[in-house]
Amino acid sequence: MEENHRRDLVIAGTGSAAGGSYHLVKVSGNGNLSGDFNCVNLRIHGKANIDGNVTAQSTLISGTANINGDLRSEQMKIQGTAKVNGDMTCNDMKLHGNTKIKGNLVGEEIKIEGGTTIAGDCEAEEFFIKGVFSIGGLLNAGNIEIHLYGGCQAKEIGGEKIKVKKPSMAFHLKKLILTYLFQINVGLVTDSIEGDEIYLEHTKAKVVRGNNVTIGPGCEIELVEYKNSFDCDKGSKVNENQKI
Amino acid sequence: MSDDLISKKELLELTGISYGQLYRWKRKNLIPEEWFIRKSTFTGQETFFPREKILARIEKIKDMKDDLSLDQLADMFSPNPMETTLNKEEVLKRNIVSKIALEFYVSHEGERDLFTFEHILHAYILEKLLQTGEMSLEEGTILLEVLGTHYEKFRGKSCDLILLRKMGISTFILLSNPSEIYFDTGAKVVARLNVTSCIEELKIKISESEG
Numbered sequence: 308m309e310e311n312h313r314r315d316l317v318i319a320g321t322g323s324a325a326g327g328s329y330h331l332v333k334v335s336g337n338g339n340l341s342g343d344f345n346c347v348n349l350r351i352h353g354k355a356n357i358d359g360n361v362t363a364q365s366t367l368i369s370g371t372a373n374i375n376g377d378l379r380s381e382q383m384k385i386q387g388t389a390k391v392n393g394d395m396t397c398n399d400m401k402l403h404g405n406t407k408i409k410g411n412l413v414g415e416e417i418k419i420e421g422g423t424t425i426a427g428d429c430e431a432e433e434f435f436i437k438g439v440f441s442i443g444g445l446l447n448a449g450n451i452e453i454h455l456y457g458g459c460q461a462k463e464i465g466g467e468k469i470k471v472k473k474p475s476m477a478f479h480l481k482k483l484i485l486t487y488l489f490q491i492n493v494g495l496v497t498d499s500i501e502g503d504e505i506y507l508e509h510t511k512a513k514v515v516r517g518n519n520v521t522i523g524p525g526c527e528i529e530l531v532e533y534k535n536s537f538d539c540d541k542g543s544k545v546n547e548n549q550k551i
Numbered sequence: 552m553s554d555d556l557i558s559k560k561e562l563l564e565l566t567g568i569s570y571g572q573l574y575r576w577k578r579k580n581l582i583p584e585e586w587f588i589r590k591s592t593f594t595g596q597e598t599f600f601p602r603e604k605i606l607a608r609i610e611k612i613k614d615m616k617d618d619l620s621l622d623q624l625a626d627m628f629s630p631n632p633m634e635t636t637l638n639k640e641e642v643l644k645r646n647i648v649s650k651i652a653l654e655f656y657v658s659h660e661g662e663r664d665l666f667t668f669e670h671i672l673h674a675y676i677l678e679k680l681l682q683t684g685e686m687s688l689e690e691g692t693i694l695l696e697v698l699g700t701h702y703e704k705f706r707g708k709s710c711d712l713i714l715l716r717k718m719g720i721s722t723f724i725l726l727s728n729p730s731e732i733y734f735d736t737g738a739k740v741v742a743r744l745n746v747t748s749c750i751e752e753l754k755i756k757i758s759e760s761e762g
Binding site for chain 1: 560564569570571573574575577578596
């Protein structure tokens with residue numbers, strides 16, 4: 308459909324609307340939308356419940372969005388809370404805030420600052436996270452950079468470059484005090500990590516396999532299998548290491 | 552069963568690829584999700600692959616990755632049809648389908664100037680089965696009818712074609728893959744073709760003859 312002939316759907320206040328093709332879909336109050344949506348711009352500033360699949364070129368959610376279906380968008384920015392009951396697909400994704408995805412998350416570049424729960428798999432070329440996450444399946448990305456700010460978990464992790472770091476104390480004293488107060492365990496728990504270049508801190512894993520494996524402080528790993536090099540910090544425990 | 556499977560570790564050793572490459576190819580859909588078989592072993596969960604399929608696929612990727620981008624390779628391996636149309640001379644000149652099979656196809660489906668990928672695919676499957684001698688020309692008519700009316704429903708999905716004979720009567724079955732099917736003892740499965748791998752072969756044939 309030609310984009311010029313699409314109309315705008317704006318809900319300011321409380322309202323409901325049916326699906327279809329739009330240029331702009333904007334909810335700045337409370338909106339109940341049902342049906343599949345196809346739009347150029349999706350802007351949610353208040354609260355929106357969408358019962359259907361959404362396809363957009365650019366998406367901004369700065370309030371609360373519940374989507375009972377799949378969400379597909381070229382560009383996506385989430386600053387509030389988003390719940391997606393299906394899969395989420397996006398080229399360029401920035402998540403600040405809280406996101407829950409019941410299906411898979413597929414993207415090119417994923418940047419997360421906040422909390423994310425993904426029940427399925429997560430695939431991306433670049434995966435960067437500062438915060439907390441839980442992935443029920445496989446985290447598969449070319450470049451994975453994880454900055455731990457709480458308890459993180461993934462069933463499996465695989466990729467080319469994998470880096471897991473805990474931010475240094477000086478900059479985040481407040482957060483550290485908070486975590487010690489509430490005794491939240493800051494670290495990553497996973498079954499297996501497989502990649503080419505691996506650097507880990509504060510990680511609990513059954514198996515780590517890679518070409519060059521460097522284990523930083525605070526890790527507990529049952530088995531490391533490496534091809535070229537293996538380095539282990541004194542403050543970490545590695546039960547067994549094997550060169551293949 | 553375990554003979555047909557290969558563990559991830561063994562696969563990497565045999566082929567010399569790294570974990571990073573394997574995960575990358577998985578992300579690009581060069582290796583289908585259903586080939587990743589999870590099984591529990593004494594060291595915990597391990598991933599296994601169907602041995603012959605994965606080894607053949609990795610050889611192909613390694614051979615072709617210098618000439619084609621990963622996205623182009625993904626198109627090649629996907630069950631989606633190519634967007635190519637060729638005319639009759641091209642199909643014959645490039646040796647994609649033999650003259651006999653094409654003539655037979657044309658005599659049933661009607662003369663046409665341009666052949667879409669799907670037309671060529673039907674003719675290709677026809678030729679494949681005729682060449683092995685498993686199918687008679689008469690059965691070829693039924694085959695084209697089955698593919699013509701029903702293949703559309705499997706478009707973009709993996710499917711198998713079965714030629715079944717019992718007491719001299721033959722019939723064709725199109726079946727989604729992976730799925731199990733059993734027959735009574737009197738029935739004989741004459742041929743079973745994976746349509747997805749036919750598509751793959753055909754795509755390679757078409758793009759090779761292009762260059």
